[in-house]
Amino acid sequence: MYIIMLGAPGSGKGTIGAEICNEFGLKHVATGDIFRNEIKNQTELGKKASEYISQGKLVPDEITIAMVESNIKDLQGVLLDGFPRTTDQAEALKAFMKENNKELVAVINLNVPDEDIVKRTSSRVICSNKNCGASFNTVFMPPKVEGICDKCGSKLTKREDDNPDTIRERLQIYHDQTEPLIEYYKNEELLETIDIDIYIEDIKERTTAEAIKRINERNH
Numbered sequence: 001m002y003i004i005m006l007g008a009p010g011s012g013k014g015t016i017g018a019e020i021c022n023e024f025g026l027k028h029v030a031t032g033d034i035f036r037n038e039i040k041n042q043t044e045l046g047k048k049a050s051e052y053i054s055q056g057k058l059v060p061d062e063i064t065i066a067m068v069e070s071n072i073k074d075l076q077g078v079l080l081d082g083f084p085r086t087t088d089q090a091e092a093l094k095a096f097m098k099e100n101n102k103e104l105v106a107v108i109n110l111n112v113p114d115e116d117i118v119k120r121t122s123s124r125v126i127c128s129n130k131n132c133g134a135s136f137n138t139v140f141m142p143p144k145v146e147g148i149c150d151k152c153g154s155k156l157t158k159r160e161d162d163n164p165d166t167i168r169e170r171l172q173i174y175h176d177q178t179e180p181l182i183e184y185y186k187n188e189e190l191l192e193t194i195d196i197d198i199y200i201e202d203i204k205e206r207t208t209a210e211a212i213k214r215i216n217e218r219n220h
C-alpha cells in the first residue's frame with residue numbers, strides 16, 4: 001500500500017504523515033528529511049542538493065527520482081511525504097509502481113491558505129535527532145518543554161529554509177510546479193483533499209482522523 005501526502009511546505013504533511021504511518025504500518029519516506037541527512041553527512045548527493053535547498057528551489061528531477069526509487073524499491077508499505085513535487089516526478093513514480101507491482105491507494109492533499117503557511121512555517125521547529133525528525137510549532141503546536149523534543153528529548157532547531165524569503169520562494173514553486181498534481185491525481189481518481197484551519201485547537205487530531213477515514217474508505 002502506497003500513500004502520497006501532497007500540500008504546500010508547512011501544510012502538515014510530515015506531522016499527519018507520521019500518524020498515518022503508525023496507523024497503517026507504513027514506512028515514512030520524506031524526501032526533505034533524506035536530503036537534510038545527506039547534507040549533514042556531507043555526501044556528494046548532499047552537496048548537490050544543498051545548492052538548491054538553501055535557495056528554496058527544487059532539487060532537479062533526475063537526482064530526486066533516482067534517490068526516491070533507491071529508497072523505496074524494497075518496501076511494500078510506504079507513505080511518500082514531499083514526493084512527487086512535479087508532473088515528471090509523478091509520471092516517473094507511476095511507471096516505477098507499475099513495473100514493481102505496487103499500488104497507490106490515495107493521495108492526501110492538505111489544503112492550507114498561503115498566509116497561514118507563512119505564519120506556520122516561520123514558527124516551526126524540528127527535532128535535531130535525525131532518527132526522530134518530529135516537528136513542532138512554537139505558536140500552534142508547542143513542545144511540552146521549550147526547545148526540547150517531546151518524543152526523544154533532543155534539542156529542537158529551526159530549519160535553515162524556514163525563513164520568510166525562502167518560504168515565499170518555496171510557496172511560489174509549490175504553486176507553479178506542484179499544484180498541477182492536484183488535477184493530475186484528481187484525474188487518476190486518487191485525490192482526497194482536506195481543508196485545514198490552523199486556528200482550530202485539535203487540528204492535528206481532526207486532520208489525522210479525517211485522513212485515516214478517507215484511506216480506509218478507499219482501501220475497502
Ligand code: AMP
Nearest residue numbers: 009031032053057058059064082083085
Ligand atoms: P521539505 O522538507 O519536504 O519541505 O523539503 C525541503 C527541500 O528539499 C525542498 O524545498 C526542496 O528543495 C527539496 N526537496 C524535497 N523534496 C523534493 C522533491 N520531490 N523534488 C525536488 N526537491 C525536493
